[in-house]
Amino acid sequence: MHEVKLAVSAGFCFGVERAVKMAVLALDEFGGPVYTLGPIIHNPQEVLRLQNMGIKMAHTLDEIPGGTVVIRSHGAPKGVIEEAEKRGLKVVDATCPLVQRLTERVMELADEGYQIVVVGESDHPEVMAVLSYAPESCLVVRGPECVESGNLNKKVGLVAQTTQSLENLRAVASLCICHCREVRTYNTICHATHKRGAEALELAGQVQVMIVVGGKNSANTARLAKAVIQGGTKTYHIESADELSSLEIPTGVPIGITAGASTPGWVIVEVMTALKAMD
Ligand code: SF4
Numbered sequence: 001m002h003e004v005k006l007a008v009s010a011g012f013c014f015g016v017e018r019a020v021k022m023a024v025l026a027l028d029e030f031g032g033p034v035y036t037l038g039p040i041i042h043n044p045q046e047v048l049r050l051q052n053m054g055i056k057m058a059h060t061l062d063e064i065p066g067g068t069v070v071i072r073s074h075g076a077p078k079g080v081i082e083e084a085e086k087r088g089l090k091v092v093d094a095t096c097p098l099v100q101r102l103t104e105r106v107m108e109l110a111d112e113g114y115q116i117v118v119v120g121e122s123d124h125p126e127v128m129a130v131l132s133y134a135p136e137s138c139l140v141v142r143g144p145e146c147v148e149s150g151n152l153n154k155k156v157g158l159v160a161q162t163t164q165s166l167e168n169l170r171a172v173a174s175l176c177i178c179h180c181r182e183v184r185t186y187n188t189i190c191h192a193t194h195k196r197g198a199e200a201l202e203l204a205g206q207v208q209v210m211i212v213v214g215g216k217n218s219a220n221t222a223r224l225a226k227a228v229i230q231g232g233t234k235t236y237h238i239e240s241a242d243e244l245s246s247l248e249i250p251t252g253v254p255i256g257i258t259a260g261a262s263t264p265g266w267v268i269v270e271v272m273t274a275l276k277a278m279d
Contacts, residue, residue, distance in 0.1 A: 003254040004275050005207060007199040011268050013192035013261035015096030016041055019073040020264075022094040023055050026068050030090055033067035037080070038125060040072045040094075042218035045240055046264045061087060068092060074125040075099045077132035098162050102188040103130050109157030110134035114184060117141060117152070119172050120161025124219075127161050144171040149179040156180045162190040163220060192261050193220055197227045200258040204233040207256035209249050212237045213271050214260035221260030228258070240267060241274040249278070 012020075019040055027034045035058040039047055047057065058064045061084055068090040071081065075095040084091050109116050115137060120127045122140040131138050141147050156176050160169045166189055176183045204210045210233045214221030225237040233256075236247050249255065255275060259268050 002249070002252060002275055002278060004272055005203060005254065005256050006268070006272065007196070007203050007256065007258035009192070009195050009199055010213075010257060010259040011261070011263050011265050013190070015073040015098060015190070015192075016262055018096070019070070019094035020046070020050070022092050023050065023070045024053065026070060026090075026092045027054055030068050033065075034070060035064045035067065036070045036072055037061070037076055038072055038074070040070065041215075041262045041264075042221075043215040043239075043262045043264060043267070044217070045215075045267050046262075049264075061089070064089060071095055072125075073099065075103065075129040077129050079132075096162070096190075098188070098190045099126055099130070102126075102159060102162060103133055105157075105159050105186045105188060106130055106138070107133050109159070109184065110137040112157075114155050114157030115139065115153035116157045116159065117147075117172065117176060118159055118161065119143070119164050119169050124161060126163075130161075141172060143168050144175050147172060147175045147179075149175075152176065152179050154181040156183050158183055158185040159188045162188060163193045164189055165194065193223070196220075196224055196258065196261065200224055200228050200256075201231050203256040203258060204228050204231050204235070206254065208234065208253040210235040210256045210258070211247075211271065211275075212258055212260070213239070213268055214263040215239060218260050218262045220262060224258060224260050238271070241270040244271065244274050244278065 032054045034055045039057055069084050070092045071094055073096040081091050106116055118138055118140045158173055173185050210228050212225040228235045
């Protein structure tokens, strides 16, 4: 039997947990049909569980014939909520308050005439939603290597996608300061990602094998797994307990478990239970 240690903050962040709860509550309160605009969470097992409860996924408003639409924690582009209401849909806005705060910062900076530099991934739904509030004013950069001084105005407002690292924001800020007369920086980073990464690395130092649980389509889980792998501990990224039998885990070694912010608690419990039962 293995000694299994679980990272304290493994699994759902508060924004994702809140969004899933709001979707389930909408089903209880308003009855069906309930749709989420885009996958509410990057976890196939949880999406399936919600589907079985009656919560469906739509890519656009056009795919929703009636009922309730849930805006996921990443938020939605400007005008989508108004359009949904105009179409007679009931709207449950589960945008994470931290994403909401980022959007408000962007609007405030645009109103005050700043060129806005957003540190993040331009094709991420959160960034796409935020950009829609000030498309003319925003420049998205992945990191300092993407900052070209010729593209910067004298007056820059700097924000970051909520899941970015502080190091990346700091590096971009340092460059902007060299090229701009004024740089107003807002730290819009959520600590959920950083906290999971730091805890996972600490745990990895105490065990022989690490298992990172979460959707293979989840960027935050993949990043978490990559960080642990880089730390040097033997690491596996799995989605569910079904994959455990294919892993090469020596008998009786201590095992650490962590999970991305989009991994539900019940999947983690299943993995832990199965691991403890293994010889
Ligand atoms: S990672 Fe942070 S910002 Fe994103 S949904 Fe979770 S709590 Fe909100």
